[in-house]
Amino acid sequence: RQKKTASHTVTELENPKDCSQAGKPLFCPSHPTEKLSLFCEQCDQPVCQDCVLGRHRQHTYDFPSNVIHRHGDTLRELLKSTQQHMGTLEGVLSQVDDMGSAVRSRAEAVATEICLFASGYVEAIEEHRDRLLKQLEDLKVQKENLLHLQKAQLQQLLLDMRTGVEFTEHLLMNGSDLEILITKGVVSSCLTKLNSIAYSSHPSVDDRIQFSTQEKAGQCRGYEVFGAILNKVVDPARCTLQGEDLHSAHQNQLIGFTLLCCDSMGEQMGRGGETVQVTITHRDKKDCAVKPTVCDNGDGTYCISYSPEEPGLYAVCVCVKGQHVQGSPFSLMVKHKFREHQGVFHCCTFCSSGGQKAARCACGGTMPGGYQGCGHGHKGHPGCHHWSCCGQVKESSECLGGPPSDTSQRSLLRTVAL
Template sequence: MQIDMINATVLFCGEEFTHETMKKSEMKQTSIQSNGRVSKSRAVCSVCSRMFREPKLLPCLHTFCADCIRQIEPFSAPKVDGKSTPLGAEGLAGDRNSVTVLCPECDSEVDLPSSGVDSLTTDHLALDEVFMETLLIESSVSCDLCSDGEAGQRCEVCSVNLCKFCSQAHRRQKRTSSHSIHSLEDLKAQGHLSRPVLCSVHAGQELRLFCEPCDLPVCRECAAAFHREHRCRPTHDVINHHGDRIRALVSGSLRPRLGRLEEALRRVDTSQGALQRHAKMLASEIRAFAQGYATAVEAHCSSLLRALEDLRLQRSNQLHLQRAQLLQSLADTGGAVDFAERLLTCGSEAEILDAKGVTVRRLITLLESGYDPQPDTVAHDDGSGICFLPQRCAGQVEGFPMVGVLHAKTTDPSKCVVQGEGVQQGAEGQRGEFTLICKDSAGELMGTGGDAVLVSVVHTEQKDCRVDATVVDNGDGSYAVSYLPEVSGSYSVWVCVKAQHVKVAYVHPSARGDEVPAVDVTPAVLPLQGSPFSLTVRPKFRRHHGIFHCCSFCSSKGAKEAQCGCPGTMPGISPNRERELEFDLMICCILLNISLHILFVLCVCVCVCVCACVCVCACVCVCVCV
């Protein structure tokens, strides 16, 4: 129901007081608000931030201006003939379609009446707040009728401010003589405004009746015209019943809920404060942790940079060493070749023959034992083998876990080792074998192969006697080396990785004739000198120049310390062990001879017994016959 307070036309001094007069008052309120003298209060709309104009009450009990409600975008609308009806400001103002909007205050879904926004309940309390706000803010109020004098009184029925002259005239008019007029100062002192609610249909008629079937207040003319068959009672008779119902809902259910909500809100606020304090404390811990972590990361970074610099220096030193070796070999070979060519070109026959001996020896020495690497076996270390792995765990630095390691898994020739007896001893016509194990600069085994390995086996006593060595890459950082010597004698074994000699070789101690150490070492091996290694190849058939004997025991007349007459040894057995075996064999022979003699005596005894038994039996038979 729309309740228009200024619909009634008041005649005063030949003038007509209409809705235009109220618009002047609204313009004054707008001017007051625009000057910033009105703070946010119950008289101000939360949408337009101005004083209420035609305040309407939504079902969620939030009040807004009628125009502000019309401008709200619809949340949903019913379908007409199976199609959605597009709604805008015109749709909200229409009287045929019901729409749902979201309350700007609480975001609740509220349904607007099908007849439009004007059918919403007018918030009279908001109108009272607007007037009281105006009275409290303005130092002087103009008369709403003449607009010239200063208003000092207000008609509660017409809701207009009146000056002294207009107030007297208002009381003289027949239609307004019964209106209640109050002083503005008294209204300010009261702090609230009490005025009658007028009917929106019949101008000037106060709503004094309540239609119970329709559940709405009506004036006398409405009751007579539209609610003739309804039970209409005076408002003062039904106010207690309906007021008690509202009071019961508030006091019985909602007021206790308010207490619980306030208590819950206090707890939420307390939790919010505790959360803020805890978050602040955690933020301090996080900052301290981040600073410590940043320091640890910087330390880790410095450590990685130092390790990288060490690797660079190590690789650079290796390249310098390789370069020095190549330069020295180049100088030696170049000098010898230049001298030989100059000797052959410029020397006379006598000069050539005179220098032939030393020249040939030098050339042969360079040819057999000189540093002669193949270009493909020369290390091309450009640093590409060094890489940074940012995702790999790097342990802890100052208690913080770190990631990122410097990976330099490249072979360091100074850390490589050779294992196996074949690098020191061999046999003519038998394949000798040993293993090359490549390691990195940290002494860890290489997990991959592909290194440039050069193995050369050269006879040191015979010219032009070389043995082809076969190198098999196992793919795990180890290389199986085998060779087949056809000639016995002394050999020189060159084992080079990246054109650099291997520094250490390990062989089993028994291969050298040494005693096995009492304490196990892993591996149970003994170190040899570095490359080139000395290799001794035994002949296939050993020539014996001593006296052949059946056994050392017989030739020595049973001496325990007897030795074999030839210089030969049993492969894989030490000389002391050979003497022990000879003594054991002597004991076995003695026991065997004794056993044979005992067996012979037993056989003779058995034969004698058998003969005696035969004689006895013969005698018995003769006696029986006689």
């Protein structure tokens, strides 16, 4: 009923065959009495003759029969491309549906795996729990048995002492002088024997039973489990220090020693996590402290490394849980910078110099025949490889100084060069 659609033909969608416009003229929306007989190329729409004379006056136009082949080809290309996209989309939709089914199937399979894993993990944890409780019960029974045994021994010793004391008191109060003198030897021997019996003034065991949730407990049913009962407690008085150069070091040289933590029975802890404090301070220069590095090996041993910058005497303190360990504190002598060898580490001057007679060595060895240096098995030869600059037989040793006084600097330099 609107002006723009008054000339349009409306038909039912159920009967598309009845809506064919073939043979029926189409009228212009702007000029309802004029037929659409032309096509405006610039506006890309059908127009009537009045439109061409009006607002489409300067536009290029032609008859529909002349341009239909070109526009039809364009539509057919677009139609073909759209049909291809439709096929692709249908394939993608099919793949999406298939992937959805695969995702659901895979999710169900993974859910089954998770349930199996969780149930197995729960069983492993429960089994580990039962083992821990059994271990705890065994440990409790062991400690109780030791306490019962100690209690029985102490009660028997107390009973023997009480009997001896009562007998002796009764003898001294009611016995005659002759009776006391007659039984004195037996009573003295009995009391001396009772007094000589060694007994512990403390319970034979302690109540130090701990549970660590962070301790690795190996595998149970193929699962890694945590949690262990710890009945060992570190005893600083039993901890020891180990190292070759514990009391000596060189300036600016990285050196260290090992701390071995033990329990009250002297057994290695076998685990780490202890609080270890190490301080290294200069005896004369209080502000000159060395910052050590403590490395926990996880087996009850700790590596302490440091590099002193100033020579002199240092005091080293090693504490575990705030208490000094065995040998702490101790003195550390830091020598001047390590003296590198300036010579050659050789078997003898004869070999290293190629048989030069003037080549000398700080070992002081000589050879017959006018040779001023050492040779195998001759006088002064140390019998092994040694340094030509100081005669040291250890290759990693510190150089002790220059050659003997009768060795010229020129000969030494010659040996070094060789």
